[in-house]
Amino acid sequence: xxxxxxxxxxxxxxxxxxxxxxxxxxxxxxxxxxxxxxxxxxxxxxxxxxxxxxxxxxxxxxxxxxxxxxxxxxxxxxxxxxxxxxxxxxxxxxxxxxxxxxxxxxxxxxxxxxxxxxxxxxxxxxxxxxxxxxxxxxxxxxxxxxxxxxxxxxxxxxxxxxxxxxxxxxxxxxxxxxxxxxxxxxxxxxxxxxxxxxxxxxxxxxxxxxxxxxxxxxxxxxxxxxxxxxxxxxxxxxx
Numbered sequence: 455x456x457x458x459x460x461x462x463x464x465x466x467x468x469x470x471x472x473x474x475x476x477x478x479x480x481x482x483x484x485x486x487x488x489x490x491x492x493x494x495x496x497x498x499x500x501x502x503x504x505x506x507x508x509x510x511x512x513x514x515x516x517x518x519x520x521x522x523x524x525x526x527x528x529x530x531x532x533x534x535x536x537x538x539x540x541x542x543x544x545x546x547x548x549x550x551x552x553x554x555x556x557x558x559x560x561x562x563x564x565x566x567x568x569x570x571x572x573x574x575x576x577x578x579x580x581x582x583x584x585x586x587x588x589x590x591x592x593x594x595x596x597x598x599x600x601x602x603x604x605x606x607x608x609x610x611x612x613x614x615x616x617x618x619x620x621x622x623x624x625x626x627x628x629x630x631x632x633x634x635x636x637x638x639x640x641x642x643x644x645x646x647x648x649x650x651x652x653x654x655x656x657x658x659x660x661x662x663x664x665x666x667x668x669x670x671x672x673x674x675x676x677x678x679x680x681x682x683x684x685x686x687x688x689x690x691x692x693x
Contacts, residue, residue, distance in 0.1 A: 458666050461509075461580065461616045464502020464532070465495070467674065467685035468659070476642065477666035481610055481617045483586075483637055486646030487625035491657055491678055494530070495646070496582040496618045497523075498682045501532045504542035509579035512572060513545045516588040520545045531681035544576055548589075565589060565602065570609050578615050585620040607639030630662065641665040646676065659685060 460475035469475050476482060486492045500511030515523060523545050527533040537543045548568065573581055583589070586606075590599045610617050619640065621630065630637040630645060637643050642664035648655045657676040661669050674685040 460667065461503065462506070463499050464506065465498060465683045465685065468683070471661055471670040471672070471674070471685075472664060473667045473669060476616055476664065478616055479611075479614065480641035480665065481607060481619065481639065482642040482644060482664070483619050483621050483630060483640040484644050484646070485621040485623050485630045485637075487623055489655075490646035490648060491659075491676055491683065492620050492646055493526075493584065494678055495659075495676075495683050496584065496620060497527055498530070498532050499618060500543055500580050500582060501527075501534065501537060502682075503580045504537045505532070505534060507579075508542065510541070510577055511543050511580040511582070512576055512578045513543070513582045513584065514548050514569060514572065515546065515584050516548050516592075517584060518547075520547055529680065541576075544572075544578075546572060566606055566609055569606070570613070573613055573615055581610075581615050581617040583617065583619050585622050587620075587622040603639055658688070 459478045460472070461478050462469050462475040463472070484492050484496060497513065500513060503509040504511050513523065518526075524538075538545070548565070569583070572578075586603070590602065593599050593602055623630065625648075630643050640663075643662040644664075645660050645662055647658045647660075649658065650656070657678070658673050659676040660673040661671060673688050675688055677684045677686065
């Protein structure tokens with residue numbers, strides 16, 4: 455395989471599954487239902503990149519305020535206030551920013567222009583959009599949703615950044631997205647889920663696809679620790 459620059463996720467076991475990391479410039483769909491760990495995994499992706507590689511990371515939220523996002527991260531070992539103060543991590547509420555610059559947040563072009571402008575102005579190497587499902591829900595019609603998804607994918611292809619789209623899906627399903635289009639613009643799909651064991655919900659992670667790398671497709675147990683994400687094999691080797 456041709457040598458390709460990869461972006462480490464900062465989660466050791468996930469990088470091993472990806473043969474080093476996510477190919478630079480890829481757009482990755484991170485799909486899962488409520489409580490599967492999508493937000494924490496994507497936040498760690500940004501903070502590890504800023505701390506270890508001095509790469510600017512942007513978290514674009516449609517669902518929570520900046521203060522609430524920061525409050526929920528403060529207990530994790532990967533979180534550092536200094537990275538925010540230095541501008542290496544930027545957390546933005548897209549609906550608040552839309553009002554500030556007098557853009558109509560419900561139009562396809564308005565949202566795409568805002569996202570593209572934020573990425574260009576900051577020189578971001580890592581971007582998280584939380585969530586692509588939430589943005590699509592504001593657009594109303596299926597035609598607008600498909601137009602937005604394909605146009606966003608095209609615009610991101612012109613930018614030198616690696617993007618994680620968070621996709622909200624119903625629990626206990628095999629869906630990667632709500633609208634059935636998102637996975638087709640993505641270079642990679644990582645699905646987070648869970649199963650019940652003795653009354654306890656166990657989180658899981660599986661890489662469905664990742665263009666450009668020979669990745670593992672084995673489902674892993676995903677634990678959320680005070681230091682961040684840890685992955686473990688579903689079945690330990692006996693010998």
